[in-house]
Amino acid sequence: MRFGGDRFGAVESITRRESGLVAYQARVPGGSARHDLDGVVRVSAEPDGCSRVTWSAELVSDNGQEARDHVGTWLERRLQLAGGTLLAPLTMEIWLGGARTATLVAGARDAVLVDAPSATVEAEDLAAWIRSTGKQLTGVIVLPGGSTPGLRTVLRAFPEAGVVAAPTATRLDLEGHELRLFDLGEIAGRRAAFVSVRDLDAAFCGDLVSNGVPVPLDGVDATARQAWTRSLDLLQALRPAWTVARHRAPGTRSDATGPQVASLRRYLTGPDTQPTM
DSSP: OOOOTTTTOOOOEEEEEEEEEEEEEEOOTTHHHHHHHEEEEEEOTTTTTTTTEEEEEESSOOOOOHHHHHHHHHHHHHHHTTOOOOOOOEEEEEEEEEEEEEEEEEOOSEEEEEOOOOOOHHHHHHHHHHHTTOOOOEEEEEEETHHHHHHHHHHHTTTTTTEETTHHHHHEEEEEEEEEEEEEEEEEEEEEEEEEEEGGGGEOOTTSSSSSSOOOTTOOOOHHHHHHHHHHHHHHTTOOOEEEEEEBTOOOOOHHHHHHHHHHHHHHHSSSSSOOO
16 A cells, blocks of 8 residues: 555554454554554445445545545555445545534535534635535535534525434435434433444534533533433444544544543543543
8 A cells, every 4th residue: 555655555453353343554664644544444244144344544634635535546446356346435524613623424426514613704614615525515414502603604505405403304315325313312401413424434423522622511410421421322332433523622633433432431420520632
């Protein structure tokens, strides 16, 4: 495997192995950390007796579109060598507006936006960024606690996009791939929900988790904390490798699920100290 014009290939190593799942890392010998790659291969049994293989990867830091294209080409070759039927891949691009995130899940032609920033000017920047991808925005998934002004701005820019929200909808199709919404009911006085995209090995969680940003727990009693913890149980039962939170501390290196959930669990069940990443 090569990244861009590097003379050296990459050294792959398995970091975790369990039933139906292998996590791996790829590192360029002597290279910069911006070339590093974390990935997960998952094999699931299907009702028809066949197996479904999904392969997701995350560049530890953004090395530009060219690097992402190289990674995508490499993954596609590896999947083709494994045989079977190859579906058109999905990609997810995370837009950062300060500590606020929005995610574009895209197929070959269409795309779905998960969440929108709060400020109108940030939403205008997001709309321009979506246009630059060349994808057709067909839907916007609104998670509880999202911004109405930001959503209105995005919809003005893409009037053909439909709005999907829990609990009024549970599934959304994107070029044959399923985006599934889970309504968690009320947690700590606010509704909560998250989106699971099995074929990206990812979940998009709104304020259910917070990637390195302090979580306000003033007035959150023991019952509410238990409900929050049970919702994290559901999230982890789906075993997403990546979890994208609505708020992400600047400079955060990864959206890996494990560290985020572990940090929040310690915070919910231990002393009142803010979670760290």
